[in-house]
Amino acid sequence: LNLSENTATGSCRIGVFNNLDESIPHNEGAKSQIKVLLREGSAIGKPKYPVGTSVATTNVNDRLMIAGNCVFSRMGAPYGQAESGSHLPAGVGVISGEDPFKHGKSYVNQVFVGYAGGGARHGFDGWLTYCGPANAGLIQLDSVEVDESMYPIVIERRGVLPGSQGFGEFEGAPATGGVFYPLDHDMTIVYAADGTSFPPRGVLGGGDGKESETIKLRAGEKIVLPAFSEETIEDGARIEFTACGGGGYGDPLKRDPKRVAATVNRGWLSREDAETVYKVVLTDADEPGLLKVDEARTAALRAV
Known part of the structure; x- marks a missing residue:
């Protein structure tokens, strides 16, 4: 390292x-x-x-870049950036095995099923597909269909984990999570999920992002795996990953209520968190299924 x-x-x-x-x-x-x-x-x-x-x-290098970005926040707004998610969760692990559908032909490659989100900075929320500061949003997520056609795996689930972002005047990106598994064979995966013990920190009053997590699902059992490991995912088992969210920047009570409503309508934040964390009260909008800011009740709640 x-x-x-x-x-x-x-x-x-x-x-x-x-x-x-x-x-x-x-x-x-x-x-x-x-x-x-x-x-x-x-x-x-x-x-x-x-x-x-x-x-x-990667990894230690990510941490150095994160520190370099964050230290300037001590000067106050608009400087610095909250900590971003770091590198190599199981969602970007290196998988290998013998493909039972290609006469046992060996395969090995790094997949990009899901990776960590970016930290917020003044004026901007964190970038969802940040993938650590060494990539800084320049990399693309794999297509589920392409991965499943190239390798004997099934990607059961991939998506944003609501409420996993670092809250703040500007929010960190939420965490990405997912589940995938091998088809009719044992698969080896190697990963180095930084952010498992020390999740991305917020700055200037911003909250922390959700930590990384790696779990093996087998026969109804949940086995928490080490942060850095080489694991065998047996036929019938699945691997579940959480790639950490980014830290928040600034006091959550300074966040524009309309941005809070937009995040709730996007499905990235619960109505309850909007009220308890941001002190933003939402009510039904004219368009069915959407919410809007109750400005009078929000002003009263934020004045307390």
Whole structure:
């Protein structure tokens, strides 16, 4: 999990650039003005031979970028960013096995069934398909149908987990969860679900995002799996994952009530959480099935 000198230096610079005006070019002239102090022999610094750096672009590297983004929030709004979800939950695990529908031919690949959401920043909610700061929203979710046609697996469920986002004036992205399993064979999965013990934290009064979780479902039993592991999912068993949500930015009571209503109507927030967390009272809208802000009751509740 050691970083290389380049990833350690680059990740620190990313945190700085994310908090500077976008008109500043990301070129050598600008980069040279950011001095990064690295300690030789450190996991986050200059590695010493013969340590490995095969995972230098994810996980610990994500944590360094997250720290670089967050530290600027100590300056107050509009600076900084809440912690984002980190990398490699089981939803982006590496799966392998022998395909029973292709005469036992071996298969192995990393799937992108579901991954962590982004942290909020001033003016913006977190990005749903963030996939850690090393990707920062540039990667795409796999098509369920394509994955199921390429590999002997079934993706039973994938979707947003309501109420799993870090609450705040600007919300972190909600967590993504799902269930998938092998067809007529045993499947191996390798993953490294950071955010299981330490979920993404909010900043400046924002709430934390939901933690990652990995569970094996077998014969009616729920087996909580380690955060970092190589597991065999036997024929008949299923793997359930939660890829953590992002942290929130700012006081939830400052969130625009109309944005709260929109999140409830989207199915990402319960009506009860809207009232207890955001102190926003909703009532039936003219369009069936939708809710709108009860402005008078909301103003009264927020004044308490």
